[in-house]
Amino acid sequence: MNQYFLKNKFTIFFIIFIVISIISMFFTTSSFILTPKVIFGAISYPFVKAYTFVVQNTLTFFSSLKELNLLKQENVRLNEELKQLKEAKFKLELLERENKELKQMLNLKEEAPYDVLPAQIILKDPTNLYSVITINRGSNDNIKKGLAVYAIQDGEKIIVGKVIEVNFFYSKVMTVFDARSSISVKELYSNYSGIARGDAPTSNLLQVEYFPNEADIFFNDIFITAGFGGIFPPGILVGKVVDVQKQNFSLYQKITLKPLIDFSKIQYVFVILNYEITEDYTESSISQ
Template sequence: MTRLQKTIQKRKVGVTCTSLVLISLLLILFSSRSLTIRPTEIGQSFLSVFQISVSRIGSWIGDTWNSISELRRLQQELGLARRRLAEYEGLSRDLVELRQENAQLKEQLDFSRTLPFKQIPAEVIGKDPGNLFSTIVINKGSSRGLRRGMPVVVFQRGLQGLVGKVIEVSLFSATVLPIFDPASYIAARLQDSRYDGLVNGSRLGQGRLTMQYVKKLAKNEVQYGELVISSGMGGVYPKGIHIGRVREIRARSYEASLELEVEPIVDFSRLEYVFVLDTGG
């Protein structure tokens, strides 16, 4: 587009008025009735052209103002629609989370009916930062019958898993020592090969447990992925609770027993609800 055309577009109203004036003058000058120039007619023509121009300018200004008002109204409606959409999305997320929580609670309830011991359901409410986050705090305490030494279990991925044991109790909360803590020791047994050993936590993190004192002749029988369960010996943990799966077998020539690396069954990063078992001890 040329510069002249752009200028004409920007000044469309002025160009239109000027064109009308020129056309009117030509019609007056070359009237078929007479070639005599009449000042009155010229004045009336100019006045009529001016009135038409003013009317059109006024109409254009009115249309522009109405368009601006309509645009503002649409912007307000768009803002309101966006706020409502955000509210609906928030409600949808809350609904999904509520459904997931209800499904999880139903699963835990179904699991609790299968336990042979009296159990106290509890929710994980925190971890102890003073102990490198290795202890777990639950929302039940002595007011609900909790005592030191009571075992804690959870139901995850279709299996009953050992979480740890209660080590401190207050009126409305309790502290649990998890099985991955180095101070934790559990009398354990390989579920299939039936060899006994002692499982304790590792300083290397939550994903590591060590099973020691497994007889060396078990080397050819122990399978990778084999389940490790509590043996019930020692009286702290009931028999048959899942602890983890064998991930590595170490047989050192200078040692009389095997050492197994065990991966915990419980995903402690997803721990929300647990059961404290009252075994009557």
């Protein structure tokens, strides 16, 4: 029996398979729930699912690799674009700022009762509290020693200093911070005046001397140029009060000003060309 089976196993199995196939075909048309198709499907489903999982993931893996490469290229391109845009934005901001400053300068130049020459600051030394700055105008542009220089900051005229050295193409400006600098100043709403002296490099403050004791000065009061001396025109902002010391047995009080000029913010200044200079400018008059 066993030998017969082994000898004819091909035929036996062939018949079995044919019968199963035909039965399965008949079951397809019947209303039976448990057909060979269903049974075989249920048996083979885990394999098919695993197979689908592997195939899908393999395909996803390869498509991901392709996408990754594309993303890498896209990333490089976008980074390059971002870099260019950042550069463009930076340039635009610079131009915008410059444009704004120049517009302000132009407006105020037109309003000024004296001729002014715009100049660009080409050198400034922050280590010495900006006591001397260099501008790009020289004797070639009719710049002379002793001319007053102011700047536009936040839409206001603020005193910078005066020209102390003139070369052909550039000039040096001694700022209000410099210890040699002295400017006649007055309080914005009163007629009391005094002389503001610089204190660099010790401090970046101005000391107001010869200011009458009877004047009531308070913290944050604004001081402007008084216009005495013929160098600085009146009405240009100088600084605000940070300290007041009344002297009991003196005619004058000591006032400390913080200059309003901020050299880290400005790039351009104006040189006042034709304001009447009533005194001869000498090195000694600078230090007074």
